[in-house]
Amino acid sequence: MKMFLKISISFLLAILFLSCIASSSQKKKNGDKKPNLIFYLADDQDVYDYGCYGNEKVKTPAVDRLAKEGMLFQNAFTGQAICAPSRSQLLTGKYPLKNGCFANHTSVKPDIQSMVRHMQKLGYEVVLAGKSHVNPSKVFPWDKEWHAIEKEDGPRPYIPLDSIENYFNTAKKPFVMLIASYYPHAEYFKVDNPKAEDIKTYPFNSVKKDDKGFIKSKAGYYRSIEEDNKQLEDVLNLVDLHLDTDNTLFIYSADHGVSGKFDVKDVSLKVPFVVRWPKIIRPDTKSSQLIHYTDVLPTFIDIAGGHATDEMDGKSFLPLLKGEDVAINEYVYGVRTNQNILNSEIFPSRMIRNKRYKYIRNFNSIEVVEQNLTGKPNVDYFIKRGANAFKDEPFEELYDLQNDPFEQHNLAKNPEYKTIKEKLAEDMFIWMKDQGDILNEDQGNMPIITPKGNKGFKLDQDTPRRKIPDSIKNTLKKGDYIVIEHW
Structure with a gap:
């Protein structure tokens, strides 16, 4: 009987020991896994029109939540305040003149390697969900692409949430996902009896504060912002439900401002930029360092273990995410065409x-x-x-x-x-x-x-x-x- 007990105890200890080794090995394996990278891009929204950026009259609880859980950038920029050129910078790491897309509805140079190719080489799938507005297709050969969904109850198409959720559940590789919303871009929701006191004005538009047309348009714009915020909240809930959030970098931004569209003032080129990455980014932090859309691709490459190419204009801001307050750019630049x-x-x-x-x-x-x-x-x-x-x-x-x-x-x-x-x-x-x-x-x-x-x-x-x-x-x-x- 004593011998049996000794053997049983030894056997249990052995199982426990092997279980610990397996558990440790699995944790190491999970820890070594490359992070998923999600970039949510809103369309035509001023940096000044968020609760976390100081506008208490517009409701943006999902973006504000991200800011509380991560890092808010106070000096993030695009190089051109119009759709195709702004997105092309984000996806090539190059400013508009260099990548070739410096007028709206035009293409980048056909010999450029975009984020898609660079990240595929590093073992990632690269996915687009929603609005594209970048060309040519051979430069942007997405592994998967889902178009926006038309609905009767909104003035703009909606992001394909069902496809996003299914992908989160079935992805076999680390991925980069660009979720590109059509909101709040006009046409806006119609708001009955809008009130001037519900709209926040700034020095660049304060002369219009009593203009009924301006108030009506801004009220619809605010309502469209709220609709986009609901979409963002849905995406965040799916991330938290289906993915390892500790191993998922999530960026929220908007492609450029709407109040000064086309020009090179800050209201046009300064963009909201909020990043959440638990266990890497300290929550509720801010950075005043200059970063730029051309820096996003080099940062993604850096996170994935690669090296940005010399011809890219951007630089990795990964040190900022890790808590180092270091200068990334001496200057940022802007183009108007x-x-x-x-x-x-x-x-x-x-x-x-x-x-x-x-x-x-x-x-x-x-x-x-x-x-x-x-x-x-x-x-x-x-x-x-x-x-x-x-x-x-x-x-x-x-x-x-x-x-x-x-x-x-x-x-x-x-x-x-x-x-x-x-x-x-x-x-x-x-x-x-x-x-x-x-x-x-x-x-x-x-x-x-x-x-x-x-x-x-x-x-x-x-x-x-x-x-x-x-x-x-x-x-x-x-x-x-x-x-x-x-x-």
Whole structure:
């Protein structure tokens, strides 16, 4: 009997020991597993319109929850305030001029390797759920792609939650998932009897605070923000239910602002950027370091154990996520292209910004338009038209963002800031040259751009938003413009 007890105890201890080894091995295996990477992207929403960014009049509890559980970035930027160029930066690690998509509804260069290819090489599946707006397809060969879902009760399509949930349940490999919402982008919900006191205004739009049309539009916009927030909440619930949240990096952002769409002010280029990654990111933290959409791909590559390529503009901000308060970028940059989109006015701008100062050059300002004229009446018509469309915007702008965060006081002609302005301008032109920009420092350089073939973007043709005098229609000839071949 004693012998039996000794054998039984020894046997149980052996089982317990092996179980501990197996458990330890499994934990190690799970710990070694590459994290899932989810990026939720809203559409056309100002950074100022979130509870966690200071707007108490709009309801964003899901984004606010992420901020409490993770890190909120106070200085995150896109390089262009329009849909396709903003998303193309995010997915290539390159600014608009370098990746080739610097006008809306255009494509990146066909020889670029996007996030899809880079992350596939590192063992990831790369999935798109919702809005795309990036081309060509051979540069973005998603492993899986699900389109948005049309519903009768909303003005915009909805993200495909059923497909997302099914994938969370069946994924066999680590994955990158871009969840791209169509909200809050107009058309907005209709709100009955909106009240001015329910809308928060800022220095850049305070003159409209009593405008009924503005209040009605903003009320619908707020309601659309709330609808997107519900979608985000649903996604977060699915993540928490089906995935290992400790091993899932979740980023929320919006592609650019709506109040200054197309331009290069902070209301346009500064984006919300909130990151949750339990056990890596300390909860309820903030970072004021400059980061940029071009930094996202290098960061994902870094997390996956790879190395970003030298031609990428972005840098990994993984150290910030780990709690190191280190500078990632000295500058961020911005691009404005009004040609070949919507009203197609020739009014290009470039911007350079550090943590305190911003410099903008509007290359076809009314101040310098005479120097940009070519002597060809048909070409000069469009150059003058562009300058007159933005006649209140000066050739140079300089802002002290520490004391003037909403860019209301232009210091470009203030002699006390001459050295700062010249340094920023010099560094901006160095960057532009590196990007292969179509613009340069020389006065009189005002190129007209057009896509290869006739894609409805021709300056000398009518569009639904632009009417051209009959005497000017179809007068632009080869040699009057630069053809962007990959568009």
